[in-house]
Amino acid sequence: MPKLFIAAGACSFGTHVVARELQLPIEIVKVPLRTPDSPIHHINPLGRVPALQLDNGEVITENSAILPFLADQTSDHQLFAPVGSSERAKIQSWIGYLSSELHVGAFRPFNRPERYLADSEQHPAIKAQARTQIENALQHLEKQLQDGPYLVGQRFTIADAYLGVFLGWISRFNDLLSQYPGLQRAYTQFTQRPSVQQSLAFEQA
Ligand SMILES: N[C@@H](CCC(=O)N[C@@H](CS)C(=O)NCC(=O)O)C(=O)O
Known part of the structure; x- marks a missing residue:
């Protein structure tokens, strides 16, 4: 197996x-x-x-x-879409965005500033800038989630499963998620899924 x-x-x-x-x-x-x-x-x-x-x-x-x-x-294609469809490309686009911009571009410097500069005195500045990057990404995601809880179309896809990772991390930041009603709704629906x-x-x- x-x-x-x-x-x-x-x-x-x-x-x-x-x-x-x-x-x-x-x-x-x-x-x-x-x-x-x-x-x-x-x-x-x-x-x-x-x-x-x-x-x-x-x-x-x-x-x-x-x-x-x-x-x-x-x-x-329960959680994805047929090869060659624009829906499939959009799902992949969001996965690429989450992986590069949000995870490695923002969360990694926030969680592991030592990977960017060894000098620990610089770490608060790296984290502050990374926090700004996280919030920029949240604003971008919020626009996409204004009309419904899913990133692409009217159904849960692998992009939403991946988004759930980051919404879970963000839910641990004091009150941050509550500032984004679309993200909050998406996270609430995500956590209600039996698989989650x-x-x-x-x-x-
Ligand atoms: N680009 C990779 C990133 C994977 C990644 O950074 N995983 C973290 C957990 S969130 C990890 O295993 N970290 C352990 C380490 O870096 O030593 C992916 O999207 O799969």
Whole structure:
């Protein structure tokens, strides 16, 4: 059985939710991060989650690859869209935006300023600028979510599963999410999904 390597509360949460949402026959393997003895180092040389190991031993990394790959395991495009459709391109566009602009462009310097400058005296300035980048992204996302809880069309897709990761992180910032009614609504609906509740329970156990 393929194995999906995830870590509690990490950006792998969206892939975890998609695997459960589609009831795919995949073993979810929870690993610790940032410890040299974590099994993830034998799977992904970067030591990062998510990583999907197939039955033949091949490993797929990066949310932007794993999310579509999981969705393509079903034939009915339940969480994605047909090849060549503009809907599919829009879903991929949001995944690209979340992965590059919000995760690596904003959350990473906010959470790990030491990866940008070793001098700890500079870290508050890096975090402050990163916080501005996070809020810029929230404003952009809010515009998209004004008319409904989903990023593309009228249904939950892999882009929304991935967005849920970041809404979860943002929900821990004091009162920030409540300033964005569209995002707040999307997060409320996300957390009500059985797949999300099952994934949370598994990760927190
Ligand atoms: N670009 C990667 C980023 C993956 C990533 O940064 N994962 C974090 C968890 S949110 C991680 O495993 N960090 C451990 C480390 O960097 O040592 C993706 O989207 O899959």
